[in-house]
Amino acid sequence: MPRHARGFDTDAAFAYLARRDRTLGAWMKRIGVIAPEPRWRKPFDPVDALARAILYQQLSGKAAATIVGRVEAAIGSSRLHHDTLARIDDVALRACGVSGNKTLALRDLAAxxxxxEIPTLRQMSVLHHDDIVAALTPIRGIGRWTVEMMLMFRLGRPDVLPIDDLGIRKGAQRVDRADVLPTPKELLARGEAWGPYRTYASLYLWRIADFADGAKVATKRSQD
Known part of the structure; x- marks a missing residue:
C-alpha cells in the first residue's frame, strides 16, 4: 500500500493554485505564502486527540482546557484512552464538568x-483520507468536520476541502464575488479546480473569510 506523507510542499501548492485559479491566486498573493503547519511533523495519538476534540466541542478554549485539566487529574494521566478513562465513572466525569452527551461520546470512543476499531497513526498512514473519515465518523460525537481538521492540521493531507465549513464557504463567496454563499455541493464542484491541493486552498479561504469579517487576527480553526 502507498504510504501517505504527513505534510506537503507549500511552495509548490502556492504556485500551482495561483496558476490554476487566477481569482484565488490574486488573494493568495495579497495574503502571502502560508507557512507549513508545524504539527505535521509531530507524532500524536489519534484516540487522545479525538477525546480532546469531544471535550472542546461548543466551549471556549479556556473553559474546555479547565475541564480537560480536571479529567486528567481525576484519572491521573494526561493520556485519554479506554484504559485511563476506565478509572473514572460517569458521575465523576460529570463532576469534572463533562456533559451527559460528551460522557456518552467518550465512552463510545473508549469502547x-x-x-x-480506531486506526492507529501508523495505520492511517496507508489509508486514503476518505477511508479515515469513514472509520472515525461512526464514533458518537465525531462528525466529518472534526476528522477533516485532523486530516488537515495533524496528518497534513494535501487534498481535503471541508465543504460544510461556514468559513470556507464565506471565503469562496468573496473570491467569486457572489451574492450568496455557495452550497456545499456547489463548493465541492468549485473545488475541483484546486485539487490536488484543496487543503492549501482551504487555508486561504479561511483567511479570506477573516478579511471579509474584519478580523484582526486569523481565526483558530483546529484544536490540539
Whole structure:
C-alpha cells in the first residue's frame, strides 16, 4: 500500500493554485505564502486527540482546557484512552464538568478503541483520507468536520476541502464575488479546480473569510 506523507510542499501548492485559479491566486498573493503547519511533523495519538476534540466541542478554549485539566487529574494521566478513562465513572466525569452527551461520546470512543476499531497513526498512514473519515465518523460525537481538521492540521493531507465549513464557504463567496454563499455541493464542484491541493486552498479561504469579517487576527480553526 502507498504510504501517505504527513505534510506537503507549500511552495509548490502556492504556485500551482495561483496558476490554476487566477481569482484565488490574486488573494493568495495579497495574503502571502502560508507557512507549513508545524504539527505535521509531530507524532500524536489519534484516540487522545479525538477525546480532546469531544471535550472542546461548543466551549471556549479556556473553559474546555479547565475541564480537560480536571479529567486528567481525576484519572491521573494526561493520556485519554479506554484504559485511563476506565478509572473514572460517569458521575465523576460529570463532576469534572463533562456533559451527559460528551460522557456518552467518550465512552463510545473508549469502547471502540478497546475493540480495535480506531486506526492507529501508523495505520492511517496507508489509508486514503476518505477511508479515515469513514472509520472515525461512526464514533458518537465525531462528525466529518472534526476528522477533516485532523486530516488537515495533524496528518497534513494535501487534498481535503471541508465543504460544510461556514468559513470556507464565506471565503469562496468573496473570491467569486457572489451574492450568496455557495452550497456545499456547489463548493465541492468549485473545488475541483484546486485539487490536488484543496487543503492549501482551504487555508486561504479561511483567511479570506477573516478579511471579509474584519478580523484582526486569523481565526483558530483546529484544536490540539
Amino acid at each position: 471502540r478503541e478497546a475493540r480495535g
